[in-house]
């Protein structure tokens with residue numbers, strides 16, 4: 187099985203910052219509650235830009251950093267759970283904005299696990315030899331789905347985009363993807379339809395009564411405690427399973443970039459795996475949770491800081507609505 191080489195990375199973080207004090211102005215909450223329980227001090231919100239704009243900016247920056255002609259991109263995979271349209275796919279909008287007219291395009295939605303899923307799909311496409319390079323863009327505008335009257339969920343989320351341009355390599359690569367659909371009620375956001383079809387009967391009772399939170403049909407709904415409990419075990423299991431597949435001891439990893447949902451989840455999972463803090467990337471303090479964009483934004487930060495060196499063994503691990511989870515271990 188072939189591996190993956192990063193040709194370029196890029197990210198886009200909106201200018202507007204909502205710190206914890208801004209939330210105290212609109213909700214009964216405080217920095218004293220939020221920071222110790224989540225590790226979050228602030229998040230960025232795209233107040234005047236659509237999601238595809240953020241994705242296109244991150245994509246352009248990834249191509250620039252690789253000095254790569256957009257017309258040479260073979261495939262664009264966009265991961266997002268906050269698309270601007272039902273269709274077309276966000277990847278088609280981004281293709282237009284960056285001028286990648288020769289690329290095939292599709293989107294992936296495995297929520298916060300989306301970057302890992304997209305990388306794994308891309309690896310399979312590259313492995314066939316038919317595709318030379320793939321642009322992955324993870325772009326998320328959680329502010330479109332956040333209920334800003336719900337203090338337990340609204341304080342977690344922000345907006346951002348990250349992108350990577352990759353090609354095939356002969357370095358080590360392994361992955362693990364999992365899902366527990368039984369747990370899907372722990373985190374969901376319904377699509378809102380106007381029932382104006384003249385032939386509609388009663389909507390399925392299960393759907394109607396079980397998932398309609400009154401007045402909140404358009405919002406993200408979350409059972410925070412259930413997600414928390416799932417996440418700690420899922421992250422540790424995903425990394426252990428991937429490491430076992432290639433006979434790697436977790437202590438041999440040089441860097442772990444986890445999904446940034448809650449600092450306590452990250453630290454507890456890392457402790458369970460025996461990963462020391464100096465090998466653990468976090469940026470949740472200034473970014474909050476930006477769903478599938480967390481990992482590529484973090485990766486871009488680490489590349490820009492010169493902290494990713496050839497032959498390093500890095501691990502991406504995440505979880506999200508679904509509930510989905512997954513990990514990748516690869517040599518850079």
Ligand code: UT7
Nearest residue numbers: 214215216219223298337338341410411413414447448506
């Ligand atoms: O990408 C995946 C996304 N989701 C996650 O990763 C979520 C994981 N879960 C969590 O991070 C935590 O469950 C939260 C941080 C969301 C919430 O922490 P918690 O300790 O599970 O709080 P809770 O929802 O059980 O609420 C405990 C109390 C409640 O008050 P009462 O009923 O005990 O009086 C809440 O109303 O804390 C209250 N509370 C708050 N108080 C001040 C909840 N949120 C806040 C808040 N400020 N922002």
